[in-house]
Amino acid sequence: MDNIEPAQTSAFPQLNKPAPNFKAKTTHGEKQLSDYKGKWLVLFSHPADFTPVCTTEFMAFAKHHDEFLAEGADLLGLSIDSYYSHVAWVRNIKEKFGVDVKFPIIEDLSMKVAKAYGMVHPGASDTSAVRATFIIDPEGILRAMVYYPMSNGRSIPEFLRLLRALKTADAHKVATPEGWQPGDKVIVPPPQNADAAEARLGEGYECTDWYFCKKDL
Known part of the structure; x- marks a missing residue:
């Protein structure tokens, strides 16, 4: 299902350049970058489903989801796990923690999206995506990217703050x-x-x- 343009698979993503295109199966059906034109997009990866640090991050993204939507931004997760694993994990989070994850998660078994966005770092893991976060503007331009190690969770309010700062810088x-x-x-x-x-x-x-x-x- 995944489809990455050949010219983009070898290039590391760069700030203020078009974000790598993608088309992939998600927990909410097929998604591609063009679906988000006219909106901000926060695309983020995690090493694996059913892992404790990733679970805390996904719950935090879910709890702040409405705030991102209020800023005109959609959330889109990714890991190198199957659609079925994603669905089972989201259901587990709701059952065990009472948190409803309403944003889609990309199935990336082929690792094509992860590699296009430079999410796979051999120094950390050859088979998992590191904790990477990308903020893409309404024109499809990559405006910010942040990488975290496998062992440490991100602060989700910081990405909300950064999104607001980017919008303010653009507007004024x-x-x-x-x-x-x-x-x-x-x-x-x-x-x-x-x-x-x-x-x-x-x-x-x-x-x-x-x-x-x-x-x-």
């Missing part, structure tokens, strides 16, 4: 500082020439120096 042509949250001051892009640097301190921003200025939105 600004940058966001470390730990930025909605309502915090944003960073004004630095001046691009000497005349602009000379004028910057008189432009009404909250400036520490000509290259470091903040403002409220």
